[in-house]
Amino acid sequence: LWVLSDWRLRGLVRTFGFNGQRTNYTSVWTSEIELQSSDTLLRSLRELPGNGRAPFSLSAVPTLFIWGGKDVLIAPPRPLGPDDVVIPANHSAPMLAASYVAQVVLPFLLEGKKISIYEPSPHASYPQRGNEILSIERKRARMRRQKRSDRRLSLRKQGILQQIK
Structure with missing residues (x-):
């Protein structure tokens, strides 16, 4: 394959x-x-x-669906149901945003409480290494955009870009 x-x-x-x-x-x-x-x-x-x-068929067992608000793979349902919670994370939430997942899952498992509106606590955040990686990626993306912009400007000065259009 x-x-x-x-x-x-x-x-x-x-x-x-x-x-x-x-x-x-x-x-x-x-x-x-x-x-x-x-x-x-x-x-x-x-x-x-x-x-x-295919839609989920829910049984009588208490259920909690955790959706990543930044997930490009699966979008949260609209409107959210009573068993749905959105956290500020992507598809890798169990690894990169475990603290957000835990804030929603632990009350559900230990006390049977469903949190309907997610409010992040001030100490919940992505791991430091994750922030570092995100920062590096943002800088790289900014540099790529700047290079494209500079190249278009030089092509425009040479009159090449107008000929292409």
Whole structure:
């Protein structure tokens, strides 16, 4: 299965798992996926009910759905149901935003309380390394935009950009 191999798999993991941001966890997730046989991966994809679009059928068991407000893979439902909570995180929340997940999950598991409106506490934050990585990525993106802008300006001065349009 060539789509789930080498650089393609790393790209998919980084795009969908971490919203395109570089992180040390990308290699961990990629290694875990590569350990699975291609038959197992294909079967997992094929067995998604309704190709991954089927609605959940909820039982009488208390349920809590935690949605990442910054997730590019799965959008939170609109409107939110009584079992839905949105946290400021992406698809990698269990690893990069564990404190946010814990603030919602622990009251639910220990006391049966559902938090309907999420209010982050001042001490809950992404790990320091995560902030460092985000900062570096923002700087790189800013530099790329600046280079494109500079190049367009020089092309415009040369009259090339007007000819292309």
